[in-house]
Amino acid sequence: MLSTYTSYKLITRDLDRSLTLKASERQVALESDYYLENIGKVETIDDFLDDTRLFKFAMKAFGLEEMSYAKAYMRKVLTEGISADDAFVKRLSDDRFTQFATMFNFEGKGSSAVEGSAVRQGVVDRYVRQSLEVSAGEENEGVRLALYFQRSAASVTSAYGILADEAIQEVVFTALGFPDEMKAANIDRQAAAIEARLDIASLQDPKEVEKLLTRFTALWDAASSTNTSPLLMLFETSSAPSVGLDLVMSLQNLKRGGY
Structure with missing residues (x-):
């Protein structure tokens, strides 16, 4: 897959x-x-x-x-x-x-x-x-979210704008590593947490949006994998191509690092 x-x-x-x-x-x-x-x-x-x-x-x-x-x-x-x-x-x-x-x-x-x-x-x-995004989501909801974010990110001008759109919020929260429990917090606290980790103005830059989406998609796949570490899965199938240590370390750093 x-x-x-x-x-x-x-x-x-x-x-x-x-x-x-x-x-x-x-x-x-x-x-x-x-x-x-x-x-x-x-x-x-x-x-x-x-x-x-x-x-x-x-x-x-x-x-x-x-x-x-x-x-x-x-x-x-x-x-x-x-x-x-x-x-x-x-x-x-x-x-x-x-x-x-x-x-x-x-x-x-x-x-x-x-x-x-x-x-x-x-x-x-x-x-x-919209039809393209919907059909992509039938195969992988993460792809639909990424496509929507790519299209809509430039319209966001504040942390509250992120929180007002559930799809954009999902991408940002995933990319920033926020736990699901964060969504239950006071909205002002959520906005402050976003502003502390993300330069909202960077969403106007397509290159910065792509960086955020690279992180989002990696963490989305990691979260979607059940019962198995995403890193261990790289080595579990003997028929799969070998993966270099540099790629493993890059994925680990991506998971730990900030945006």
């Missing part, structure tokens, strides 16, 4: 090709075509919500597929929009809803909310990327 890092790199080494292959898959292509053919017919929030296939496509594009059934909830998100200081989305901790309401800005743009390339091909591109 491929390691989490190897699987992640196979996808991201030529990300454009990976996305093109995903977009060409029959089901993805069919849903994308339906969206592009029908989104222009939408003039109101009711039009949008009433076309379940169209609405579910848009929700999946923003990683909200599990909320597709909650049309009353999403009606409130779209109706109140993003303009008012007390708008519903501004009281939610999950930024995906703000992104969704910003893209489908019926409150601000009315019937012209679905015009323009961003709300058409841009949403399709999001759907394809």
Whole structure:
């Protein structure tokens, strides 16, 4: 079985090709075509919500597929929009809803909310990327988390931003070696612990993000191995290729060291 890092790199080494292959898959292509053919017919929030296939496509594009059934909830998100200081989305901790309401800005743009390339091909591109991540997660949830983090890390501007997104939090907590019990601590203590170990500004640098993901994927695989030390597993299968001491030491240092 491929390691989490190897699987992640196979996808991201030529990300454009990976996305093109995903977009060409029959089901993805069919849903994308339906969206592009029908989104222009939408003039109101009711039009949008009433076309379940169209609405579910848009929700999946923003990683909200599990909320597709909650049309009353999403009606409130779209109706109140993003303009008012007390708008519903501004009281939610999950930024995906703000992104969704910003893209489908019926409150601000009315019937012209679905015009323009961003709300058409841009949403399709999001759907394809989301589909790629979901399919990767079916094989290895760590790969899905790594892909999501690579895509989303630059949007994080504070430790609280990390804590507001469960997937990003999982990557950071794993990479920093925080125990699961940390998630039950006071949120301010969690934020302080993150700030003490991680330069939040480094998430704007793709090279630093890759370093963090290298650590995350190694520790994810180590934690996923049950009853056996990840280092001992390197030597237990006699038919496996030999592993140099330098690699073993690198893995050990990676597990012990800070980011």
